[in-house]
Amino acid sequence: AQSVTQPDIHITVSEGASLELRCNYSYGATPYLFWYVQSPGQGLQLLLKYFSGDTLVQGIKGFEAEFKRSQSSFNLRKPSVHWSDAAEYFCAVGAYSGGGADGLTFGKGTHLIIQP
Amino acid sequence: DTEVTQTPKHLVMGMTNKKSLKCEQHMGHRAMYWYKQKAKKPPELMFVYSYEKLSINESVPSRFSPECPNSSLLNLHLHALQPEDSALYLCASSSLGTSGGNLADTQYFGPGTRLTVL
Numbered sequence: 284a285q286s287v288t289q290p291d292i293h294i295t296v297s298e299g300a301s302l303e304l305r306c307n308y309s310y311g312a313t314p315y316l317f318w319y320v321q322s323p324g325q326g327l328q329l330l331l332k333y334f335s336g337d338t339l340v341q342g343i344k345g346f347e348a349e350f351k352r353s354q355s356s357f358n359l360r361k362p363s364v365h366w367s368d369a370a371e372y373f374c375a376v377g378a379y380s381g382g383g384a385d386g387l388t389f390g391k392g393t394h395l396i397i398q399p
Numbered sequence: 400d401t402e403v404t405q406t407p408k409h410l411v412m413g414m415t416n417k418k419s420l421k422c423e424q425h426m427g428h429r430a431m432y433w434y435k436q437k438a439k440k441p442p443e444l445m446f447v448y449s450y451e452k453l454s455i456n457e458s459v460p461s462r463f464s465p466e467c468p469n470s471s472l473l474n475l476h477l478h479a480l481q482p483e484d485s486a487l488y489l490c491a492s493s494s495l496g497t498s499g500g501n502l503a504d505t506q507y508f509g510p511g512t513r514l515t516v517l
Binding site for chain 1: 434439440443491504505508
């Protein structure tokens with residue numbers, strides 16, 4: 284079975300500073316990896332995704348992530364955070380069987396706090 | 400357009416009530432999902448409709464009953480719920496698309512229904 288680990292429950296970053304959120308996955312085949320962001324009481328918004336090809340993927344809101352198969356990692360980065368980036372961030376892996384989707388398995392999430 | 404809509408936004412119900420949550424997408428997606436999210440926890444998959452076939456998470460109690468009237472609509476019928484069922488219920492959809500011959504599927508989520516069971 285697949286699993287996702289986000290080792291940091293909370294991260295505090297000063298506005299304007301760089302950000303890296305860590306994600307490690309466990310999956311037997313080629314992983315399909317995603318980062319979602321969730322503001323309080325809201326749904327999940329897709330930031331970016333990796334299926335294949337270029338291991339550095341660009342997303343919305345200035346985010347990027349790098350897939351490293353050797354480290355089973357898919358870390359999310361942003362060069363300069365804004366106060367509006369404060370939210371909960373979820374890394375997820377997709378599983379598929381028999382041509383149909385089996386849903387996403389999420390990490391526990393990282394709560395991002397932005398200091399002024 | 401990647402919009403998934405959910406109604407109602409908030410729902411308060413008693414343990415003897417019967418209610419339904421509704422989800423709709425007009426993106427032509429062929430899979431739809433229900434997730435349950437407790438406070439400060441990640442979403443957990445409840446049900447998947449894929450190619451009009453239902454997949455059930457065996458741990459989901461029978462007081463939750465999904466229905467897919469057509470490819471654009473997904474309902475979740477609620478009956479005899481317990482207070483511990485209070486949560487944010489998220490609907491998602493995906494195209495089951497491919498890229499380079501491989502499955503390349505992305506789930507898009509609705510805003511959720513905040514359910515409180517008294």
